[in-house]
Amino acid sequence: MLSVVIVDDEAPARDELRYLLESFPEIRVVGEADCGREALAVIRKLQPRVVFLDVQMPDMSGLTVARELTGYPSSKRPIVVFATAFDEYAIKAFEVNAVDYLLKPYTETRLEKAVARVRELADQGGQAIPWEKILELADSKQATKPGPERITVERQGKLYLLSRDEIIFATVSGRNTVVKTARGEFYFDGILSELEARLPAESFIRTHKSFIVNINQIEEIQPWFNNTYNVLMKDQGHSEIPVSRTYVKHFREQLGI
16 A cells, blocks of 8 residues: 655645545555645655655745655655646656656546556665756756746637736636636636746746736735735736735745835
8 A cells, every 4th residue: 555645735636636546546645735844744744655746836846845855764755756737848857767747637547657657666665766866857947948928718618818928817716717817807727836837937926825916917015914915916906916924925035025
């Protein structure tokens, strides 16, 4: 039996992966985490054999979490399967020996291959993981691979191509990822973290688990409780968006506050 911890800052993504993994009799999901710091605490406590680790998270990336795991004794170091919304070219770096990846959105076929690989590695002891080389390659790929200039979105059954600069902010409404622009609201076919991965980090910032904002579209920043903020956007309704405590440090650094 392979004990598994799922790490992803998006609850729907964790739920989806847990649901898919539960179909494998050799897998037992023993815990979840929604950020890097919680991931390290959960991994330290539960000592899972396998960690499905999201690459992009607000407080620290999955790569940073993986680097922290390099300090673990080899007997307690879990096998890591990275999860990412980057396209296949950008994440070829992960396909090295003992580490695998899953491309979001997950597919059952690809997950079966990942589980088979994990099972094989576990049977072999899963010790000789070339972490440093893998992380070095992953960093270079993510830094150099440009994202698409336009985002495909949907409204009333029709598809549109949005320039990334058109996006004022994006949020979650029910099971939908909503993109707000001067032309109105559109729907992105994917979870919020997948959209975030396709937006330039120098212009877009996560302020809350349910919000990504275009910093060039911020009209006003209002101090709020517990050293947090609300931001007013430049859309027609001057939408008020929270900056939660989880994201406030990065928000201040990004905007030089």
